[in-house]
Amino acid sequence: MDKINTIIKGSGSFIPAVAKLNRDFIPNRFYDAQQVVIDTPGEEIVNKFRQITGIGERRYVTDDQHTSEIAAWAAQKALEDAGTDPETIDQLIVAHNFGDVEQGSIQSGAVPSLAARVKHILGIRNPNCVAYDILFGCPGWLQGVIQADAFIRAGVAKRCLVIGAEVLSRVLDGHDRDSMIFSDGAGAMVLEAAEATAGGPGILSSAAQTYAIQELNYISTGVSNSPEDDSGIKYVKMQGRRVYEFALKHVPEAIKSCIDATGIPISQIKKIFIHQANEKLDEAIIKAMYKLYDLAPDLASVMPMNIHELGNSSVATIPTLFDMVRKGELPEHTLHPGDVIVFASVGAGMNINAVCYRM
Template sequence: MLRSVITGTGCCIPTQTKTNPDFLSSKFYAEDRSIIKIEPKIIIDKFQKITGIAERRYVSDDLNTSDIATIAAQEAINDSGIDMETLDMIIVAQNFGNVIKNTIQTDAVPALASRVKHNLRIKNPSCIAYDILFGCPGWIQGIIQADAFFKAGLAKKALVIGAETLSRVIDNYDRDSMIFSDGAGATIVEYKEVRESGSGILSSCSLSHCLEEAYYINMDASYYPESDSKIKYIKMKGRKVYEYALKHVPEAMKACLDQSGVDIMHLKKIFIHQANEKMDEAIVQAMYKLFGYTETPKDIMPMCIQYLGNSSVATVPTLYDIVLKGKDLDHSVNEGDVILFASVGAGMNINAVCYRI
């Protein structure tokens, strides 16, 4: 039988580390533009306790999103051993295009996928390059789209990338800015003949809630009272996002697993979007409760948010690459293991993919 199989992975983890103590001199303002009079250390300590984030990574001034996407892509290509010219598709999940350092202007023409193809020097005109904007679940949605193209007989080999430089669209006066980071993760996906118990995508699920939920994450002016209101930064209604995710993501994950026919007790790992440690833990616990289990396996959920922060579309492919290549001392996966990819983000959008390694 034919299945979509991940045959190569790669990531680009930026070299600049921004630790929580680096924010001690920050002045934070509330949504109503009033200064938050709590000591920065108290704010930061509470932030770390909730999110789990101790440090995050930012790109150097000379790099843009398409640059780190290219680095991750080349690593995935090398890992897979494919000839780049045989690629049918390049899908880049992103949300802000290239944002040039010290500006807030996004540059998405040409598409980042076109820039990646250019950077890789791929000549094949039948290799179609395009971007996808789907919030943080973008990379997983790219995987789902590649799988759909394969099943439709329109492609056999795809490069799917998630890349973002959120450090360039954050409001430094907003305490939520400490969540965000930069990074890129990439995968080669091929439509291959496998045995029934072999590797590949087993099922997928996607949802969009765009009524009251559409603007839970959006672009808006800085919280700093004297800022230019015409300049927009990424903003998030944290409580609304948490409540939304906890209500809907476990249901989507369960639907995906049910569709795959895999018993939850055979699930090895969950690679969930690295958004917030407490929220991710609550989502996984809620999913297990939907299956009738009161306890969650202690080793089910690898995490890298503690030292990489939330790099949006890059978190899941980066984490998968780290674990797959034995760079996480606490987690490992092996051939035949069933895993679940899951994410939630701006839109609001949710998705999940059940995959056998």
């Protein structure tokens, strides 16, 4: 090939079966970050949560399921969708943040890597299929796509399998209101080299940033909000207001820089697959990005969402959402050859990234 582009060959996802509804959190006793009890009635807390985040329910894995397993299941679907022989995969990249956490355990398992575990589950024998993990917060899966694209364009790899999988239900503090945001899930994509043609499919541009000075611990791990918990167990923690302000300040510019690098006008962007973090935040980010062009978006048309039923599954939100749209599971959104779409994410690090792609 004279010029190489990276195309999406197939996609797959795994949606856990256990639905955790907002009302299930009403009996919880919540405390703030200073371990002071929140006296607001539980029903009022969950109703306000729904208004802010848009989340009505989320999905959890069953007690016997693990991150590496659901990653492999999503990967298998992507391979089948692509019609790809697993033995021809050159790079197997798994994005996650907490490894395999056993039900009832306080320890994360990440040795061997989750990617190696996925390769084992898939039964891939080819030693030249290099399997490794990537830790990049919620934008991890998209960073894996950016990395795979770099390998493909460099001629190092011809075919990559990029997976995002997370079981956050096992690292949540039930006394922290933010625990209601998070969920479990897995999504995968097969990317491969193709001859670049004018107007043809492929990755058009990408952008990535890391802010790690005062922003470092906006999303981190910490002890329970409950003053009665002296276990020392660390749970995922988020400074919600700081994350919101950070994302609204920096993500619109990052998405714009990615779009502008393509030379394609914003009016031709058909869909924006943004990390399903919080409905109000996602809407605010897209509105702010369009405002940089002195335009207002038609959110219902350009921004598909699955957060209402699936919650925030971190690295899995974008590949899961894309797979659902691509396979007609969100009938109000469709994709067609030639459509230009954007993937964008923000999360712990604090990291931001975006990718423009032509279908």
